[in-house]
Structures are given as C-alpha cells and as structure tokens.
Amino acid sequence: MKHERMASAHPRRIALRRMALACTAFAAPSLWAAAPTARIPVEVWKDPNCGCCQDWVVHMERNGFAVTVHDTGNSAVRARLGIPARLGSCHTALVEGYALEGHVPAADVHKLLKQKPKAVGIAVPGMPVGSPGMDGPEYGGRKDPYEVLLITKNLMNSDVSTRTFTSYR
Numbered sequence: 001m002k003h004e005r006m007a008s009a010h011p012r013r014i015a016l017r018r019m020a021l022a023c024t025a026f027a028a029p030s031l032w033a034a035a036p037t038a039r040i041p042v043e044v045w046k047d048p049n050c051g052c053c054q055d056w057v058v059h060m061e062r063n064g065f066a067v068t069v070h071d072t073g074n075s076a077v078r079a080r081l082g083i084p085a086r087l088g089s090c091h092t093a094l095v096e097g098y099a100l101e102g103h104v105p106a107a108d109v110h111k112l113l114k115q116k117p118k119a120v121g122i123a124v125p126g127m128p129v130g131s132p133g134m135d136g137p138e139y140g141g142r143k144d145p146y147e148v149l150l151i152t153k154n155l156m157n158s159d160v161s162t163r164t165f166t167s168y169r
Contacts, residue, residue: 039066040113042100045074046091053091056103056133063106065095083151084160087123098122099151103131108148108166120151122165130168145169 042060046053048071057067070077074092078085081092081099089102096113099121112122127134130143150165 037064039064040095041066041068042093042095042109043068043070044091044093045070045072045077047071047073050090052103052127052133052136054133055136056091059132060093060106060109063110065106065109067093082120082153082160083123087125087149087151087160087162089123089125089127101125101151103127103133104148105132105166105168111166117150118152120153120160123149123151123162125149143168 042065044053044057044060044067046057046069057069060067074090075085075088077094078088078092078099078101081094083092083099083101087101091102093100093104095109098112098119100109101121101123103124104122108122112119124131124146126146128144128146129135129139131146135143146168147164148166148168149162151160151162154161
C-alpha cells in the first residue's frame, strides 16, 4: 500500500518539476533582457543657471550615460582639456579621456567611443538650435544646420585642428 502511494505521488512530482522548469525557462530570458547595461560615466562642467545644459545632461542620461555635473562653469576645464575658446560652448564634458564641448549628440559620443580616434575630443561650437539641449518646445521645431567637429592636436605647435565628424543638415 505504501508503495502504491509513492508510485502515484511520483508522477505528480515529475509534473510539478517539469512545470517549475518550464516557468524558469520562460522567465529567464525576460530577466536577462531586464538586466541593466553598464552606463558610461561622463563628467560635465556647466553654469548652474543654464537650462539648455541641463537639457543636454538629460539627453545624455537617456542615451546610456551616467552624468556627474559640476555647476562651476566650464572655461577653466575647457582650457585644461585643450579646447580653444573659438570652439567653446556653454558646457564641457569628459568621457573616457575625450573632451566633449557643447551640445554634442549622444550618438556621436557613442561613435567616438567605438572608433577611438587619436583626438582631444569632439565639439559643437556655439549653441545651434536643434542640437540636443537646444531642441525644446520653445524653439518651435526649428533645426539649424551644424557640425560636430573632431579635435586633434597639431604636431608642429600647441594649437589644434578640426575636421567634420558628423554633419547635421
């Protein structure tokens, strides 16, 4: 009699184990998909009262970057990173040893980090309307053309050279 009860319990145990394994198999891919990817750290120096800089920070965070903000202005750090004033904008950032100046799209930062060129960094001089952080509703959908410039050191002197990294037209 005891053996009969064990024999009838055995198929139920097997069925329960199979159901548990099936649930685990279906749940595991969704758990893997939900696993967060490592966010890329970026340091930003900006004026504490600049709204467009904060909008750019939000743009970067939405595109995979973990941003640390220093509300101390950016002129001194821009010079320290080797970016001349003529390429300046309202904020300066540093990511994996590269300088970022101005309203650089996150896609171009990802492109820079993938290509890893021998460069100081990339810049969007000025504050072109339509660039990330300069694209809010107050601009009425306006998009001015602009270029993201790759900044490289000159071999012959202490100045830098630029070339178009990406063009937005």
